[in-house]
Amino acid sequence: MEILNTAATLQAYTEKARRNGQRVGLVPTMGALHEGHLQLVRAAAQECEVVIVSIFVNPTQFNNPDDFRLYPRLPEADAALLAPAGCTALFLPSVEEMYPQPTVLRFDFGALERVMEGEHRPGHFNGVATVVSKLFHLSRPHRAYFGQKDLQQVAIVRQLIADLSFDLNLIAFPTVREADGLAMSxxxxxxxxxxxxxxxxxxxxxxxxxxxxxxxxxxxxxxxxxxxxxxxxxxxxxxxxxxxxxxxxxxxxxxxxxxxxxxxxxxxxxxxxxxxxxxxxx
The missing domain is CATH 3.30.1300.10 (Pantoate-beta-alanine ligase, C-terminal domain)
Structure with a gap:
């Protein structure tokens, strides 16, 4: 498994894969991986020759500074889980790499983002759409894998793909739960x-x-x-x-x-x- 830290190395990696006729799968995450994430990675590995997992705690989608500060960060432990699951490349960028300058772009998903998470976390989906767009542009995946636990996020990303004509398929997987029913998070x-x-x-x-x-x-x-x-x-x-x-x-x-x-x-x-x-x- 390769570890990529820059946009340039990620682009070079996926361009080579595409030239070789390989299918590219992308699993975007914020790390602190659990079985729900690994299920997505294994599914990608079954369908794609190249599987990229991104780990990036995206500051632009947090409207609570304490939530961002306290979000668990375990890159070494995550990397140890990914290779056996079928990940071929881990994209592990810094904030400066993803946002070399402050982003001023604003997305508006209409009624879709005015309810639930969008209503209670203003600006959240703008941050999600920004970082997902960047990841799609940099990795050019054939397939992108998301979990249904973030149901509204899946709907937002699906709309993003349609509106910006990204040439990829979104694959959504059911929520994975602990033995007592708690959704893995x-x-x-x-x-x-x-x-x-x-x-x-x-x-x-x-x-x-x-x-x-x-x-x-x-x-x-x-x-x-x-x-x-x-x-x-x-x-x-x-x-x-x-x-x-x-x-x-x-x-x-x-x-x-x-x-x-x-x-x-x-x-x-x-x-x-x-x-x-x-x-x-x-």
């Missing part, structure tokens, strides 16, 4: 033991919502109220939002759409850590 490392014990309640709340959606005996707003009541009973959890949305548009629902999937999405704080999760109900 790099931020889980920061959970104190007491908060970690409570954290699976988030998934149980989503399961409750899923059952109510499938029963169709309550409206979306009534489902939302039931989940809010369920989580209010756990003092350690501060719910930021829970919403029932159209899985394609991510817009909140007031009635059930015929023959369309529904997404149940939440964000919550516990133990000083912000976690997100979702379930898509067909």
């Amino acid at each position: 790099s931020r889980n490392r920061r959970l104190p033991a007491e908060a970690r014990a409570v954290a699976p309640q988030l998934y149980r709340a989503l399961q409750l919502a899923e059952q109510l959606v499938q029963a169709r005996q309550q409206s979306p707003l009534e489902v939302q109220a039931a989940v809010e009541d369920y989580l209010r009973a756990e003092a350690a959890i501060t719910l930021e939002y829970f919403t029932v949305v159209n899985a394609h548009t991510l817009q909140p629902l007031t009635q059930w759409p015929p023959d369309q999937p529904v997404a149940l999405c939440l964000a919550a704080h516990l133990g000083g850590v912000r976690l997100i999760d979702n379930i898509v109900v067909q």
